[in-house]
Each structure stands twice: as structure tokens, then as C-alpha cells.
Amino acid sequence: MLDFLESSIGKKVLVALAGLLLIVFLAAHLAGNLFLFAGAGPFNHYAEALEDNPILPLAEAGLAALFLIHIILALRARWINAAARPQGYEVRADKGARTPGSRTMALTGLLLLAFLVVHLKTFRLAPEEARETDLFKLVVDWFRNPWYSAFYVAAMLGLGLHLSHGVQSGVQTLGFNHPRWTPAVRTLGTALALLLALGFMSMPIYFGFLGGAK
Ligand code: HEM
Numbered sequence: 001m002l003d004f005l006e007s008s009i010g011k012k013v014l015v016a017l018a019g020l021l022l023i024v025f026l027a028a029h030l031a032g033n034l035f036l037f038a039g040a041g042p043f044n045h046y047a048e049a050l051e052d053n054p055i056l057p058l059a060e061a062g063l064a065a066l067f068l069i070h071i072i073l074a075l076r077a078r079w080i081n082a083a084a085r086p087q088g089y090e091v092r093a094d095k096g097a098r099t100p101g102s103r104t105m106a107l108t109g110l111l112l113l114a115f116l117v118v119h120l121k122t123f124r125l126a127p128e129e130a131r132e133t134d135l136f137k138l139v140v141d142w143f144r145n146p147w148y149s150a151f152y153v154a155a156m157l158g159l160g161l162h163l164s165h166g167v168q169s170g171v172q173t174l175g176f177n178h179p180r181w182t183p184a185v186r187t188l189g190t191a192l193a194l195l196l197a198l199g200f201m202s203m204p205i206y207f208g209f210l211g212g213a214k
Pocket residue numbers: 029033047051060063112116119120123124125131135139152159200201203204
């Protein structure tokens with residue numbers, strides 16, 4: 001088992017598994033964040049209920065582990081591959097299968113990493129006082145900064161691109177690769193990527209540029 005996890009295919013499986021579990025987190029996070037559109041009362045109520053949940057510390061530790069596994073192993077594989085063929089391929093055998101999403105995985109991944117650092121710093125690691133008294137105000141005040149909101153929109157475009165390739169590639173890595181199912185998985189992956197990217201984007205757009213909650 002340890003030998004498998006240390007092999008390059010084992011690490012690919014871990015990247016895929018962690019990535020797909022992170023999508024479950026993203027779907028739940030988006031659903032919760034949509035309470036922002038219902039106003040301060042419902043959103044703060046939701047945030048309080050989450051904060052009071054005794055399993056939150058355990059869930060946060062699991063989430064941090066998923067992010068670390070996914071990011072570190074994916075970047076490591078990328079560096080190892082780049083070192084193995086510094087000039088790149090003259091002619092790529094799989095050229096026809098390359099999509100904008102697959103070509104930019106490392107770039108969009110790094111953009112998302114930068115997003116995550118800014119995001120955690122401004123929300124999760126904001127002073128306890130601001131988070132606990134009115135999380136809604138904290139979020140909306142940040143979104144009223146057009147630079148902050150523009151960065152979020154750009155990062156969510158990156159998220160859409162990253163997932164447009166990531167979902168189907170992850171599913172394939174986990175072994176679900178069949179001529180009959182692959183097109184359906186690809187369509188579902190694209191739909192999920194669009195839904196998550198547009199969903200997350202809607203908040204900075206509404207509060208940052210359309211004057212929401214004024
Ligand atoms: C653009 C819409 C988003 C909004 C409004 C939003 C809002 C928030 C807020 C308010 C918190 C802090 C919760 C607290 O302190 O109790 C938070 C935490 C977090 N967010 Fe987001 N988020 C958004 C998008 C994202 C995206 C796209 C990702 C991942 C790529 C993400 C990853 C996280 C993580 C990992 C945490 C820490 C969770 C925890 O430790 O409990 N968020 N988010």
C-alpha cells in the first residue's frame with residue numbers, strides 16, 4: 001500500500017481523490033454562501049450555526065489536509081515532469097485532446113493558491129471580533145472594494161477553467177474511463193465547473209459592482 005502511494009500513479013490518484021473531495025467542499029461552501037443574498041440575519045445565523053458545530057475543528061483539519069495533498073503533490077509532479085523534458089515535446093501526440101483548461105492547469109492552480117491565501121487572510125483569519133459580531137458586514141465591506149472583487153472574479157474564471165479539465169481528468173484517473181461514459185463525464189464536468197464558477201462569481205459581482213445590500 002505504501003509502495004503504491006509513493007509511486008507516481010499512486011500520487012496521481014491522491015491528487016485526483018483530494019481534488020474531487022474538494023469539489024464536495026466547494027459545493028457545500030457555495031450553498032452556504034448563497035445566504036449572503038438573503039441578508040445579514042440569515043447569513044450570520046448560518047455562520048453561527050457552523051461555528052457552533054462541535055465537529056468543525058475536525059472538518060477544518062481534514063479540509064486543510066485535502067488542500068495540502070492536492071497542491072503539493074500536483075506541483076511536485078509538474079516539476080518532476082518539467083525536469084524530465086526541459087525542451088518540451090516537438091510534436092505532442094495528444095495535441096488534439098488538449099483544451100484551454102488542460103493547457104493552463106498549473107497557471108490556474110497557482111492563481112487559486114494566491115486566491116486562497118488572500119481569502120483566508122481576509123475572512124477566516126480576520127480579527128475574532130469582526131468575524132463574530134457581523135460576518136456579513138465583513139464580507140460585504142471587502143466586496144465593496146472593486147480591486148478585491150475584480151481579483152475574486154478573475155480567480156473564479158480560473159476556477160472554472162481549472163475544474164473544466166480537473167473534474168473529467170480526476171474521474172478518469174480514478175479508473176472510470178469507458179468510451180460510453182467519457183463524453184457524459186466530460187459534459188457533467190463542464191456543467192459543474194460552470195455552475196461553481198458562476199455561483200461564486202455572483203457574490204463579488206452583486207455586492208461589488210451592482211450595489212447589492214446598499
Ligand atoms: C466568492 C465567494 C466566496 C465567499 C463569499 C466565501 C466566504 C467565506 C467566508 C465568509 C469564510 C470564513 C468563515 C468563517 O470564518 O467562519 C470562508 C472560509 C473559507 N473559504 Fe470561502 N468564500 C468564497 C469562495 C471560496 C472559494 C472559491 C474557495 C476555494 C477555492 C474557498 C475556500 C475557503 C476555505 C478553505 C475557507 C476556510 C474554511 C474553514 O476553515 O472553516 N472559498 N469563505
